[in-house]
Amino acid sequence: MKLSHWEWNSFFRDLDIVIIGSGIVGLSAAITLKRQDKKLRILVAERGILPSGASTRNAGFACFGSVTELLDDLKNHSEDEVFSLVQKRWKGLQRLRALLGDKQLGYEPLGAYELFKTEEAAVFEECSGQIADLNRKISMITGAAKTFSIRDQHVSALGFKGIQHLIFNQSEGQLNTGQMMAGLLEIAKMEGIQILNGLSIQHLEEDARGVRLQTTQGWSIDAKKVLVATNGFTQKLLPNLQVTPARNQVLITKPISGLAVKGCFHYDKGYVYFRNVGNRILLGGGRNLFAKQETTADFGMTENIQQHLKNLLHTRILPGKNIEVERWWSGILGIGESKTPIIRHISPNVVTAVRLGGMGVAIGVLTGEEGAMTLLAH
Numbered sequence: 001m002k003l004s005h006w007e008w009n010s011f012f013r014d015l016d017i018v019i020i021g022s023g024i025v026g027l028s029a030a031i032t033l034k035r036q037d038k039k040l041r042i043l044v045a046e047r048g049i050l051p052s053g054a055s056t057r058n059a060g061f062a063c064f065g066s067v068t069e070l071l072d073d074l075k076n077h078s079e080d081e082v083f084s085l086v087q088k089r090w091k092g093l094q095r096l097r098a099l100l101g102d103k104q105l106g107y108e109p110l111g112a113y114e115l116f117k118t119e120e121a122a123v124f125e126e127c128s129g130q131i132a133d134l135n136r137k138i139s140m141i142t143g144a145a146k147t148f149s150i151r152d153q154h155v156s157a158l159g160f161k162g163i164q165h166l167i168f169n170q171s172e173g174q175l176n177t178g179q180m181m182a183g184l185l186e187i188a189k190m191e192g193i194q195i196l197n198g199l200s201i202q203h204l205e206e207d208a209r210g211v212r213l214q215t216t217q218g219w220s221i222d223a224k225k226v227l228v229a230t231n232g233f234t235q236k237l238l239p240n241l242q243v244t245p246a247r248n249q250v251l252i253t254k255p256i257s258g259l260a261v262k263g264c265f266h267y268d269k270g271y272v273y274f275r276n277v278g279n280r281i282l283l284g285g286g287r288n289l290f291a292k293q294e295t296t297a298d299f300g301m302t303e304n305i306q307q308h309l310k311n312l313l314h315t316r317i318l319p320g321k322n323i324e325v326e327r328w329w330s331g332i333l334g335i336g337e338s339k340t341p342i343i344r345h346i347s348p349n350v351v352t353a354v355r356l357g358g359m360g361v362a363i364g365v366l367t368g369e370e371g372a373m374t375l376l377a378h
């Protein structure tokens with residue numbers, strides 16, 4: 001189908017900037033750009049009816065790093081790199097909270113626990129030995145003296161089975177992912193940003209006049225500049241960029257009366273995560289067990305991961321309770337060898353802000369802002 005004269009003139013003519021993707025990064029970038037210059041004609045092109053990647057499908061952990069994750073990272077990266085990423089996550093969470101407000105986010109500062117299985121005694125020993133040092137370094141970022149503390153005494157009150165140790169992080173929280181995205185869409189609308197859903201970009205080409213974006217509808221759009229915020233789907237558009245898709249499957253239970261589990265929980269070095277959502281449990285992850293199968297940008301559920309998550313729910317997290325799963329879904333992460341997002345020009349007028357890993361709630365707003373400023377810098 002061809003665009004009519006009216007459609008072209010009202011929706012696509014004289015575009016200054018097209019942002020591809022309306023996840024947390026694309027929307028934050030659009031808001032930043034519009035606040036920099038009200039006159040900019042910005043179009044956010046989103047292929048889904050809703051944002052359709054990770055931003056509306058995540059677990060809503062407002063986290064900046066568990067002890068095992070930080071120690072693992074310190075084995076592979078310099079101390080500077082690791083703590084500047086922690087700082088970015090911390091700062092990003094403050095930016096997100098300032099942008100939307102805790103009420104809209106449904107933000108709850110309940111803290112987060114890392115669980116250690118009985119057979120993980122050696123890992124726990126290593127972690128507990130590093131707590132004082134990590135606390136000292138993190139205090140310079142958050143201002144809190146004792147971020148991490150051992151809370152083994154909570155295992156029985158929480159009702160877990162096969163868990164020997166718990167490390168608590170007092171500075172982490174949780175939020176309502178749906179409310180976060182609804183709030184961002186609302187701000188974008190108030191700022192006069194045009195978001196078109198069902199608009200999928202399949203090819204980009206830059207020449208002296210600007211960037212031509214080929215849509216799957218068969219027609220093309222022209223813009224002076226483009227920001228690519230497609231995260232886990234980037235390879236389809238830009239095959240040479242190092243962003244690997246990684247699927248995560250998630251369940252949420254029906255309400256559970258007398259649920260004692262409150263807060264965010266990291267299990268199996270963070271590959272499995274769960275939290276309370278009111279009086280329900282949200283549980284997801286396990287992609288490390290079926291890495292090849294889960295290296296995909298296709299949504300979907302698989303029997304093996306569902307079985308693994310159900311098993312954890314019934315034997316370790318809420319053992320002996322009659323718990324029913326209400327809903328399953330999946331989301332797509334964008335990951336790579338480095339945990340730092342790729343925010344850079346790939347041509348004079350095209351910038352990417354992609355590869356958010358498992359921390360996009362924490363760094364999404366900052367990444368969008370940085371992508372926007374990189375785009376404006378030239």
Ligand SMILES: Cc1cc2nc3c(=O)[nH]c(=O)nc-3n(C[C@H](O)[C@H](O)[C@H](O)COP(=O)(O)OP(=O)(O)OC[C@H]3O[C@@H](n4cnc5c(N)ncnc54)[C@H](O)[C@@H]3O)c2cc1C
Pocket residue numbers: 020021022023024025026045046047048050051052053054055056057058059060061062063199200201202229230231232233234237247248249250284330331332333353354355356357358359360361362363364
């Ligand atoms: C199950 C799950 C749980 C998670 N839990 C947490 C958590 O608790 N805490 C945390 O900090 N992070 C978490 N994350 C990570 C976080 O959600 C992501 O890092 C973040 O949402 C990425 O935002 P984004 O805007 O970069 O990408 P996305 O939200 O994926 O947005 C990309 C958008 O681009 C659109 N798009 C793609 N290709 C095209 C195209 N060609 N044309 C038009 N549109 C296109 C997609 O439809 C999508 O809406 C989780 C992720 C998943 C999947």
